[in-house]
Amino acid sequence: MSSEPPTTLRTLSVEENSLRGTVLAVQANFYQVQLDGIGDASSESQGNLPQPQLLCTRRTRLKKIGQQVMVGDRVLVEEPDWEGGRGAIAQVFPRTTELSRPPVANASNILLVFALEEPSLDVYQLSRFLIKAESTGLDVSLCLNKRDLISADRLRWWEQRLQGWGYQPAFMSVYTGEGLAELRSVLSHQMTVVAGPSGVGKSSLINQLIPNLDLRVGEVSGKLGRGRHTTRHVELFELPDGGLLADTPGFNQPQMDSTPQELATYFPEARARLAQGNCQFSNCLHRDEPNCIVRGDWERYEHYRDFLEKAIAYEEQLNQQSDPDAALKLKTKGKSGRQYEPRLESKKYRRTARRTQLQQLEELYQETDL
Numbered sequence: 001m002s003s004e005p006p007t008t009l010r011t012l013s014v015e016e017n018s019l020r021g022t023v024l025a026v027q028a029n030f031y032q033v034q035l036d037g038i039g040d041a042s043s044e045s046q047g048n049l050p051q052p053q054l055l056c057t058r059r060t061r062l063k064k065i066g067q068q069v070m071v072g073d074r075v076l077v078e079e080p081d082w083e084g085g086r087g088a089i090a091q092v093f094p095r096t097t098e099l100s101r102p103p104v105a106n107a108s109n110i111l112l113v114f115a116l117e118e119p120s121l122d123v124y125q126l127s128r129f130l131i132k133a134e135s136t137g138l139d140v141s142l143c144l145n146k147r148d149l150i151s152a153d154r155l156r157w158w159e160q161r162l163q164g165w166g167y168q169p170a171f172m173s174v175y176t177g178e179g180l181a182e183l184r185s186v187l188s189h190q191m192t193v194v195a196g197p198s199g200v201g202k203s204s205l206i207n208q209l210i211p212n213l214d215l216r217v218g219e220v221s222g223k224l225g226r227g228r229h230t231t232r233h234v235e236l237f238e239l240p241d242g243g244l245l246a247d248t249p250g251f252n253q254p255q256m257d258s259t260p261q262e263l264a265t266y267f268p269e270a271r272a273r274l275a276q277g278n279c280q281f282s283n284c285l286h287r288d289e290p291n292c293i294v295r296g297d298w299e300r301y302e303h304y305r306d307f308l309e310k311a312i313a314y315e316e317q318l319n320q321q322s323d324p325d326a327a328l329k330l331k332t333k334g335k336s337g338r339q340y341e342p343r344l345e346s347k348k349y350r351r352t353a354r355r356t357q358l359q360q361l362e363e364l365y366q367e368t369d370l
């Protein structure tokens with residue numbers, strides 16, 4: 001039994017002189033790759049490796065086939081030069097998820113960070129970020145920072161309110177350390193993209209989670225609260241307990257660009273209603289249609305209606321701009337009224353929509369520098 005190679009990594013490194021790893025950062029044509037299993041004491045053959053990361057280039061044949069390499073990509077590295085800390089990426093493994101802005105592959109979770117105070121929690125803004133996060137298809141975790149600034153009663157009030165939205169927020173304070181341990185366990189062993197508006201404590205949090213990192217913590221200054229970042233690129237940081245965090249530039253309001261039909265599915269409250277039954281019309285937009293099961297007395301229904309109007313306007317704009325034929329999705333009636341024609345192929349439509357949505361976390365990352 002001892003003749004069995006202990007890991008795939010070992011097999012590859014011995015037999016093919018190649019290794020697997022994760023791309024942590026991209027700069028121009030260079031890729032910082034964190035190799036798997038390095039520093040793992042059980043793997044004695046790795047003991048002589050001088051460093052766990054290699055600065056890699058992309059093999060010419062990858063360039064030829066147009067294979068891009070993104071932060072988060074799982075890659076095969078060949079011909080490591082251990083002394084020089086260099087290597088070459090020979091292969092990119094299929095991605096489980098892909099976001100376009102910031103470009104991050106294989107993230108499984110979005111950690112949405114908001115503050116309870118300073119700046120005070122704006123439910124409409126929170127709703128927008130939540131919808132955007134939900135639209136990526138990744139898991140969404142909601143974390144509310146600065147609990148040191150509110151009373152226990154107020155905290156309970158927020159908890160109940162957000163439970164009504166379908167979320168179980170994690171309350172924490174970077175200042176007092178409350179809630180950090182719970183958060184650490186949520187983040188371990190997966191790749192998480194951190195998102196949230198400016199000034200809520202994202203840098204402070206990341207600094208707490210990853211000692212020695214020392215991201216610059218800004219002051220809440222003015223309405224825009226400009227962030228610490230001067231660069232646009234995204235970078236992955238390793239958590240001490242395993243897991244990776246994608247830090248992101250300061251944000252603005254994410255753009256509302258879901259399709260009208262899919263919007264409701266990004267509200268847990270609406271999802272719960274749709275799980276219990278169907279609206280009379282399969283293309284119901286949950287406004288004034290008869291026998292709609294989504295319309296109702298839930299807090300964010302107002303947000304839903306508001307976002308829906310924006311989604312309709314956005315889709316109309318897209319249809320007009322890019323593809324005049326696609327305008328048949330929308331039928332203009334009279335001067336002001338718009339009406340949707342029945343859409344029969346909703347499955348196909350939804351599948352296409354989902355694909356694009358995966359790339360649309362990007363609006364979360366619009367930089368505050370307008």
Ligand SMILES: Nc1nc2c(ncn2[C@@H]2O[C@H](COP(=O)(O)OP(=O)(O)OP(=O)(O)O)[C@@H](O)[C@H]2O)c(=O)[nH]1
Nearest residue numbers: 146173174175198199200201202203204218227228
């Ligand atoms: N009271 C209190 N203040 C906090 C807490 N965490 C962070 N802060 C303060 O909030 C301010 C903003 O923190 P940052 O970490 O820069 O916030 P950010 O989300 O990274 O902001 P951007 O860089 O603009 O995206 C700083 O003055 C922090 O000291 C907390 O738990 N309680």
Ligand SMILES: [Zn+2]
Nearest residue numbers: 279284286292
């Ligand atoms: Zn409905």
